[in-house]
Amino acid sequence: MAVGNASLVGALLFPIPVALYAALGWPLLATGLVLAAGLGGWFATGLVGAGVHCGLITAVGFPLGVGIRRRWTYGWTVAAVAGFAYVVALGSVVNAWDAWIAQAQNVYDALLAHVRSQPDSPESAELLAQNIGWLKDHWAQIGAGLILWPIIVEACFGVSIIGGWLRRRFGVEGVQGSFRTMRVSEWLVWLAILVALVCFLANRRPDPVLGLAGWNAAIALAGVYWFNGASVLVYALDALRPQGLMYFAVAAGLVLAVLEGLHPVLCFVGLFDTWADFRKLADRLAAVKKRREEERRDQEDDNE
Numbered sequence: 001m002a003v004g005n006a007s008l009v010g011a012l013l014f015p016i017p018v019a020l021y022a023a024l025g026w027p028l029l030a031t032g033l034v035l036a037a038g039l040g041g042w043f044a045t046g047l048v049g050a051g052v053h054c055g056l057i058t059a060v061g062f063p064l065g066v067g068i069r070r071r072w073t074y075g076w077t078v079a080a081v082a083g084f085a086y087v088v089a090l091g092s093v094v095n096a097w098d099a100w101i102a103q104a105q106n107v108y109d110a111l112l113a114h115v116r117s118q119p120d121s122p123e124s125a126e127l128l129a130q131n132i133g134w135l136k137d138h139w140a141q142i143g144a145g146l147i148l149w150p151i152i153v154e155a156c157f158g159v160s161i162i163g164g165w166l167r168r169r170f171g172v173e174g175v176q177g178s179f180r181t182m183r184v185s186e187w188l189v190w191l192a193i194l195v196a197l198v199c200f201l202a203n204r205r206p207d208p209v210l211g212l213a214g215w216n217a218a219i220a221l222a223g224v225y226w227f228n229g230a231s232v233l234v235y236a237l238d239a240l241r242p243q244g245l246m247y248f249a250v251a252a253g254l255v256l257a258v259l260e261g262l263h264p265v266l267c268f269v270g271l272f273d274t275w276a277d278f279r280k281l282a283d284r285l286a287a288v289k290k291r292r293e294e295e296r297r298d299q300e301d302d303n304e
Helices: 007-013 015-023 027-045 048-059 061-069 074-095 097-116 122-146 148-170 188-204 208-240 244-259 265-276 278-303
Strands: none
Touching: 007 015, 007 048, 015 027, 015 048, 015 061, 015 148, 027 048, 027 061, 048 061, 048 074, 061 074, 061 148, 074 097, 074 122, 074 148, 097 122, 122 148, 122 208, 148 208, 188 208, 188 265, 208 265, 208 278, 265 278
């Protein structure tokens, strides 16, 4: 992997066996895999930093395996895995900041050239080109925060898939709860308030360092609250169990929201869930729905 420069594949695959060994109570084997990955990266590239990077990527499997073995909650396990992985990714970005920015600019230039070369749908192509251009111009302000979003996705998939496989194959109980019950800690809102204050100060008194830290932190926190909002939505759908047409309407609404740029709505849902606890509201609505259905069935039986 290191020789072929397939760091993305390694980041996705290397933590899996480490997590399995850690979850099954074989920490020495898991540690051996981490050391092997680090030595492999070092010998393949001749760079100690590359070896450390490979070892740290592989070590992401430790919080995943430990969380499964010790039966942490789903949310805390995802937080531990995503947090560890994000620190590793952020360290790599900061260590090679100029090269990372330049690489992103080249990628966006290639995307812009490809989009503008398409003859079909000129209006939609121009809108897409404007969005890509905006990302290109503001990548330094949001890029480091934006990389947390796919990391959370990978963490959720890892906890769900590996935990489920260990449960079926080895009878390991795994984490408590699931994605639908994952809820952000209420204490995180204080960090959100602090970040909002930093962004406000960066706007009033332009400071490159302050703005860079504030807006990247804001984008990262938006990702956390977006996934909390998504888990609220999944919980509500599971609790209320709407009919097929309603499911279709919700799915169509989500697609339309993404296309129209309204997907941040889920960020606000996740943020205000700190105080409102929308899952309890969904439970109350589900209880009302169940009671009405029972009353309707009783009335139909009486009529018969």
